[in-house]
Each structure stands twice: as structure tokens, then as C-alpha cells.
Amino acid sequence: xxxxxxxxxxxxxxxxxxxxxxxxxxxxxxxxxxxxxxxxxxxxxxxxxxxxxxxxxxxxxxxxxxxxxxx
Numbered sequence: 308x309x310x311x312x313x314x315x316x317x318x319x320x321x322x323x324x325x326x327x328x329x330x331x332x333x334x335x336x337x338x339x340x341x342x343x344x345x346x347x348x349x350x351x352x353x354x355x356x357x358x359x360x361x362x363x364x365x366x367x368x369x370x371x372x373x374x375x376x377x378x
Contacts, residue, residue, distance in 0.1 A: 308355045309338065314376045317342055317349035327351055329373035334364045 314326050323342050330337060330353055339352035355361040368374055 308357070308361055310335075310353050310355060310361075312351045312353060313378050314349040314351070314373070315347060315378065316376050317344065317347050319344055323349040323351070326373040326376065329371040330368065333367035333371060334360065335368070 312326075312330065314323065317323050317326075320342060323340060326349065327337055327340065330351055335351075335353035335355055337351050338354050339350075341350040343349070353364075355364050368377075
């Protein structure tokens, strides 16, 4: 299962790197990333495996600082 997470407040790669670390720590595998620094937006495409793994990911990701920047 692939989900696309869109982030705001991405002025540079360091911001998107921070969000990507939280995604990985939460159990997601990043398969694609894109940064639009001019619009301060980032995209991470994340592989989550099955529905159980996806539910575990969301439970953990919701507790990160990055979650508030994701839409």
C-alpha cells in the first residue's frame, strides 16, 4: 500500500529530511520524495505494507512533530 503525504513549511531539504525521519521511525518506507521549495511544500510517497502495518504507522506518526505539518 502506497500513501502520499504532503507537507507544508518545507523551505529547504532539511525540513523534508526531518519529516522523512519521522515517517521512517514510524514504520513507513519512503519510495519517492519531492520538494518544491518555492511553494514551501514537500511530498513523500510511503509504502506501508498491509492494513495492520498501516494502522500501526498512523498511530505512531500521529505522535510526531511532523504530523502537524502533513495534510
